[in-house]
Amino acid sequence: MxxxxxxxxxxxxxxxxxxxxxxxxxxxxxxxxxxxxxxxxxxxxxxxxxxxxxxxxxxxxxxxxxxxxxxxxRTNFNNSLLEPLSIMFMLQESSPKEMYDLRETLELQCSKLAAKNIDDSELKLLTELLDKMYVASSEEESVELDIKFHQLIAKASRNVLLINVLNVISQLVDEFIRNARMQIFHEGNTKESLLWIHENLLRNLKKRDESLAHNAMQEHFDLIRKSYGYEN
Amino acid sequence: MxxxxxxxxxxxxxxxxxxxxxxxxxxxxxxxxxxxxxxxxxxxxxxxxxxxxxxxxxxxxxxxxxxxxxxxxRTNFNNSLLEPLSIMFMLQESSPKEMYDLRETLELQCSKLAAKNIDDSELKLLTELLDKMYVASSEEESVELDIKFHQLIAKASRNVLLINVLNVISQLVDEFIRNARMQIFHEGNTKESLLWIHENLLRNLKKRDESLAHNAMQEHFDLIRKSYGYEN
Structure with missing residues (x-):
């Protein structure tokens, strides 16, 4: 005892x-x-x-x-804050829109920092991921490639703390918005728009232009926001 | 046993x-x-x-x-994530600049949301805080008023999750950058610039203009960044 x-x-x-x-x-x-x-x-x-x-x-x-x-x-802290944040989230009765907005804020910042800090091998990887997105044969595969694409941009921000916090918020979105990433593929024409938007994002990261990369990411989120019905 | x-x-x-x-x-x-x-x-x-x-x-x-x-x-979660985040921060050997950048990102978003959502009683409180800042007799008092000013803007964002995360990042800054908020008062002329910048921020929040409020907060952070030597 x-x-x-x-x-x-x-x-x-x-x-x-x-x-x-x-x-x-x-x-x-x-x-x-x-x-x-x-x-x-x-x-x-x-x-x-x-x-x-x-x-x-x-x-x-x-x-x-x-x-x-x-x-x-541990050597990586990918899931470190998820448990406390997810309990806090439930206790505070925060809305999914709140976490969605926070994710957007963090991803926009990542895109700016990535435009400044991304290296050639990461740009090559993003290009390969995008190529695979075009020929993805299932929604599951598309979702997986999409996640990797965004994680790589986050990594290229070179801000470990930002990456950690974004990672936990993204997991929170995935935990609380059922099939969050799937949902948008069910909208008419959205798959094509999403491909175009990722293409555009990659193009502006290649230019290493912070402001253009930011705007491309903003377009991305505007599209998703529309799919979710989270209009401003 | x-x-x-x-x-x-x-x-x-x-x-x-x-x-x-x-x-x-x-x-x-x-x-x-x-x-x-x-x-x-x-x-x-x-x-x-x-x-x-x-x-x-x-x-x-x-x-x-x-x-x-x-x-x-608990009924409030102001300190909930501080312990894990602070340990993660040390283990990852993240730089203070990283947390500083993250704080900036979150405060900029708060200023935009606050411009949209702030109510008259909160604007009145901000005005009172600013009046007190002008006549503050010590650095400690100025720092305390400054913290309250920013917390009130965060609250006016109406995004509880954003408030929580910003709160923990701000505490992390205060924990790891010794006298973070004091430091900037030691720069020549900075106190006047800071007062002007808070004045400008409040003016644009009163206009309920997201973009102007965002720019005013950006000016705020540019000044502090300069004081810390965290130039872009």
């Missing part, structure tokens, strides 16, 4: 200690943490408190607990 | 159950959760697993554990 903590915030102190080690570079991405027993001993707290702290960091998506192999700091 | 979980993901199932109750409206903001014992019994899991789940939701900032009074769903 669990021994109740005298001080209910002991687990918080454990998290602070881990944070400090990260801050001073003693713990890095991919590192294995000491065992729960070792941490309990060195921090002079109960193993229950250590475990609670580890669990919390696991839920946040910062730590990965590998069965029988111990606890590791 | 803690009884080890056979299944290391039991606490995750508990979180899922809580999420479901939130999703279907059975649990709302401010609600008290059943006791840990009750939850353990009804979900047929150990109390340790319930406790781990509760702790994780507490770290995320969704649950508040009141000493001796039980666990409550």
């Amino acid at each position: 669990l021994v109740p903590n005298k001080n209910p915030k002991v687990y918080d102190q454990v998290i602070e200690k881990i944070k400090d080690k990260i801050k001073y570079g003693e713990i890095k991405k991919g590192d294995k943490l000491p065992t729960e027993r070792e941490m309990a001993e060195s921090l002079e707290v109960s193993r229950a408190s250590v475990r609670e702290a580890i669990r919390a960091l696991e839920v946040i998506g910062l730590i990965e607990s590998r069965h029988g192999a111990g606890n590791y700091i | 803690l009884v080890p979980n056979k299944n290391p993901k039991v606490y995750d199932q508990v979180i899922e159950k809580i999420k479901d109750k939130i999703k279907y409206g059975e649990i709302k903001k401010g609600d008290k959760l059943p006791t840990e014992r009750e939850m353990a019994e009804s979900l047929e899991v150990s109390r340790a697993s319930v406790r781990e789940a509760i702790r994780a939701l507490e770290v995320i900032g969704l649950i508040e554990s009141r000493h001796g009074a039980g666990n409550y769903i």
Whole structure:
């Protein structure tokens, strides 16, 4: 049975200690943490408190607990904020339009930064993705290519924090707007418009023109907004 | 002593159950959760697993554990994402400029939405804050008024998700850029420029002109960017 903590915030102190080690570079991405027993001993707290702290960091998506192999700091944080944000979203009864608007804001910024920072190999990859979009044989395939296209533009922004936040908002959209990306393919003529719009986006990224790339992304979102009925 | 979980993901199932109750409206903001014992019994899991789940939701900032009074769903989520984001930020060795750029993106969007959605009482409050800024007797007071001014514009955007994300990014800036907001007051003439810029922002919000409000906020950030040496 669990021994109740005298001080209910002991687990918080454990998290602070881990944070400090990260801050001073003693713990890095991919590192294995000491065992729960070792941490309990060195921090002079109960193993229950250590475990609670580890669990919390696991839920946040910062730590990965590998069965029988111990606890590791994750190397990517793609899903890190999704859980808290999705619960917050539900509790606050935010509208899907709100997350949609936020996604648009972040993608517009990505397109500007990408126009400045994208490299030739990324432009080549975008071109290949677009070629595949033209011949995609199913909606599922189109959706998958579309996601990759946008993720690559986000990556080219070179702002890791922006990429993280956009990633979690995009997942939130996908979680709460059922078949969000599918839906737009059901509109008449939209597939052709979407292809044209991605083509246009790529052309302006190639010109490395921030303002044109931004406008092309804006056209993209105006189209989707129309499909969803989220008119301004 | 803690009884080890056979299944290391039991606490995750508990979180899922809580999420479901939130999703279907059975649990709302401010609600008290059943006791840990009750939850353990009804979900047929150990109390340790319930406790781990509760702790994780507490770290995320969704649950508040009141000493001796039980666990409550929070009513505001102002700090909810700060902990995970701040750890991610350190692990990824993101630059302060990255978070600064993200804050700018979000504030620009707020200024546009605020121009559309702000009401008369909020405009009145902004005017009062600006009046106080003119006569502020200390840097601390100026900083505090500045924060309130921006928070009120964010609130007027009416996008709760945008407000949440901006709030956490702003806190991240304040946490990692020491004296971020103080710093700019040390630049020559900047206080006057800042007052003028807030004045201009308010004027354009009063006109309810999205584009002018956006440009005024952009001028604001251009000035700060210059003070920080974060030139484009």
